[in-house]
Amino acid sequence: MGFDYLTNVPLEKAKREYIETLIENGFGSVSERIPVQNACGRVTTKAIYAHISAPHYESSAMDGIAIKSSDSFGATETTPVTLSDSQYTVVDTGDPIPEGCDAVIMVEDIVCHDDGTVTIFAPAAPWQHIRQIGEDICAGEMILPAHVRVSPASIGAMIAGGVLEIEVVNRPKIGIIPTGDEIVEPCTDPGTGEIQEFNSSIFSAMVEEWGAEAVRYPIVPDKYDKIKSAVLRAVDDCDIVILNAGSSAGREDFSAKVIGDVGKVLNHGIAIKPGKPAILGICGSKPILGVPGYPVSGIIVIEEILKPIVDYWTENERVEEAVVDAVLSRPIVSSLKYKEFVRARLGYVGDKLIASPLNRGAGVVSSFVKADGMIEVPQGCEGYGASESVRVKLLTSEKKLRSTVVVTGSHDPLLDELGNLMHTNDRNVFMSSSHVGSMGAIMAMRRGEAHAGGCHLLDTETGEYNLSYMRKHFPDRNVKLIRCVGRQQGLMLQKGNPLGISSFEDIVGDKVRYVNRQKGSGTRILTDYLCTKHGLDVKKIYGYDREELTHTSVAAQIAAGSADVGMGIFSAAKIYGLDFYPICIEEYDLLIPDYAWDTPVVRAMLETLKSEAFREKILSMGGYTVDNPGEIIEY
């Protein structure tokens, strides 16, 4: 009857040292490739990009007829226009828009005649009721960054983006070895001296609730050799081993000796009650946990010591259902007739939770992927104004929201890459970016609703970027201008440039279909400036009113052949294999307001911005110049 002394290490210290030692020795998950349909609840290990756009062709958003919009011009209630059957095609929702058509009229708004003609009573605006290519997702766009949990909606977004398999964190395999001469398999009639083995059933259920896979080994008698070979086998098969009972220092308690012989005992004896005789062991990179035999002690040791280890592996994040108050960044207009559900991005700026409503299109499944919360506008309510307080149902955790850098402004794919790199370096910081154009960035800073924003505003008088805008909008110098990248702007063209476009002026022309960016975006200001400079009449540019919100969505329209040319950045053209006619290098900078400057999330973002990894990533994308990013530009 020999007894070893047990230590009495405080729980927090033992836990911290255990997990640190495990990580030092290489403990952690690996990536596995699985069908996207099976990925719900799993965690990505790599950023996931769309292979194709969704929709990947121009389609009707309504049941009705597709027409050439110019055929409808002039139609009114009093001077209706009648179209012959060669002038329209019947389309259902989702049908492709026939060649030559550029608008859809809803079936409710037409009158059909027996001779096949139809009468309309209002003109159709170009692109009316047409789902543009990439309305939901553009090819090349990042659908999910690395190290985030896959939701049902994101499964849909990935399939829509042509992604059918993804890399996710594998499930840890946890081997459970029950030991003891007195224990027997569960039965309804155990004899005297026989104890039913139920701990392994409890532990299996616990670890499976946490997303691990439990492997239960047969009962091993209290013999040193048998326990040792059972442990060696489990270490071979599994990622984590639980050796149950025999963890005390009694006559037949071999656990500590076995663990010490196959690996190393870091601690034997934790200052918790119940659970004191726990053994914290390691073999290679694998934890071997000696767990006391009494079930209550065992449950507490598993919960307190094993759960943080499993959570580290699975990158577990628990989302609680909660409803919180947030400030609207933009108004929501809603119909009195309906209860409306509006998805929103959320972010804390200081103590203010900002809700930015997302694209409300019913076909835009990516809005669910981006959503952090859901605003319910009751039936009978007309909506809410900007800066009004609204109730939001959280779809993510408060903790995550408080660790998210809110980026609002001009779109550039580098922001997705910046966010992905930052989160990969530190799993506790996140980026949420909204694309509202460069002027949108300035407005967001003035309203105190963002930590940062991308900006590339050309002063058409001086040819300088950003400086004069900063001076005008922030006379108090309470927003910093941070150097980010130089971007090659130019005309994105059909592959092979079939229309032979060789100057900016060539965007005017009968056969040329232009696709534009939205007003207020830096690229639009540049385009308007170039038109003025070259004396072009924008009314003569077909499609100048056709507005897309991002560079990639402009590129997607051209790649799909629904437009011929659009202004944008080189990296977007490259993703889609488009030809590119360079116009100028513009400065794409970040605005960071003083109120956000000294926050952990902004510091994490700036650190990533200055990193070599970011520089390499950006240069590999093409069309960027990188010169001292993160520098403060005086204005």
Add this chain to the structure above:
Amino acid sequence: MGFDYLTNVPLEKAKREYIETLIENGFGSVSERIPVQNACGRVTTKAIYAHISAPHYESSAMDGIAIKSSDSFGATETTPVTLSDSQYTVVDTGDPIPEGCDAVIMVEDIVCHDDGTVTIFAPAAPWQHIRQIGEDICAGEMILPAHVRVSPASIGAMIAGGVLEIEVVNRPKIGIIPTGDEIVEPCTDPGTGEIQEFNSSIFSAMVEEWGAEAVRYPIVPDKYDKIKSAVLRAVDDCDIVILNAGSSAGREDFSAKVIGDVGKVLNHGIAIKPGKPAILGICGSKPILGVPGYPVSGIIVIEEILKPIVDYWTENERVEEAVVDAVLSRPIVSSLKYKEFVRARLGYVGDKLIASPLNRGAGVVSSFVKADGMIEVPQGCEGYGASESVRVKLLTSEKKLRSTVVVTGSHDPLLDELGNLMHTNDRNVFMSSSHVGSMGAIMAMRRGEAHAGGCHLLDTETGEYNLSYMRKHFPDRNVKLIRCVGRQQGLMLQKGNPLGISSFEDIVGDKVRYVNRQKGSGTRILTDYLCTKHGLDVKKIYGYDREELTHTSVAAQIAAGSADVGMGIFSAAKIYGLDFYPICIEEYDLLIPDYAWDTPVVRAMLETLKSEAFREKILSMGGYTVDNPGEIIEY
């Protein structure tokens, strides 16, 4: 191109009427029998009773030696006692206690000699370090009531109680039928006019997160007959059918017509946006939900309309991790050396959350089954006093705690049955009962810590039950005395009565091993009274100091042969097949304080108490008389 009109019913109204109609038509779960190891997270459909006690034999709680305690009497540091090798048996934790032994001495407290003798330096109290039969669970005890969720710990408790298979709510099978000429199976390169079918993947992931089983059917083209036969097949196979797309009123929208033809359309058109064209249909008892094709609309309809239906079936309850403040009902003494984890029962009485620490034995897995919360006593803290405020980590939902009737007092199995019937009638009310004896009930009322309590206190001067105690402890009459049942008390005896016990006085005797109830319990007061009345010297009753907390645990000791006789109620003797020598009928009543009287949970309990179902259940148990239960007894 014909169009039906869609209605615009408010969401809440549509939901409420839908679920009411479904329930009226017999929608709901059935019971299925599964191995207990697979039951984690499932919901019981019947109360589960232990088949065997745990432990089911007297076992050592420590590594050491088993002895006859009388052999150790007189041992001190200065006058040690040496035992020969025939006077002790070496035992490890869990080993059965050898015949004739009644105490265990820890190995740390003995000195071994080479000749096989051992020396001890202190006397061993009878039953010291012995785990009594049924310490954790007594055969016949209710382990889980009906309609509660199975946790990992309760799996252990059921196996310990010899229960290997249980009846649980089956998972609803949800058939998902994608329809549409334009949709194709997920692929990486869809053609123009082909839309990838990803809604069914989103919906499958959603319903599986809610505990349902998703069955995805092949894509059906927009043809009335094909859709109809697909729906008929799915209605045959599944419990719930989702018909995706075609739910509008367009040219090829056949969903409403099909649902109307195979069953009935309750509503077509809900006042929500997105999601308006949803169709709420039923066929027999099975819901058929027509869901719009746009993914965002679909997700919202599934979440808003289908989730409550699935939750109704699965009896879903969401537990949020939360830490709350509670008032301790009893002191907790803790060691400075450890961080201690104490399981507790919780209950709201008024706005006060009461935490009652549970059995802290490391072997008592049922303490985890009963626990609503966990109190962590930090290392270096000596514990807390009664009525002190402590932080408690919730293991159940606040909502459930606020709907729980807290019953504190004398134990009777009828309380488990009462709670089970009440919860079966109304799934939103729960009972939590603690066994602290009849005097404990009075104390709990005085401290304002319980809604009700069982009480059977004999006035040894008048022979009356309860009345004089009420007058004494509640002179202000602020606690009501409610008639419950009459109980047959008597001596529980070994089957066949081998010792030939035929009067109360026979409990004294050399060969008779008595087992007692704890001080303060009504049964103990009765026993003490009977001893005085019959002039028995309790010091001459072997085992009079051996105290058990419940009738069933006394019966369990006798059934297992570790005791011969004990006072208790007939129903406990009956469960264990014991002989019974009747002594008297006692009044077992309930105390309900005025502060709890007019609360929903107490009303629900009293309603069940007065019900015919309760009366039948109680009479079937035997040994009870039931006469106007629920009546207020004046005192």
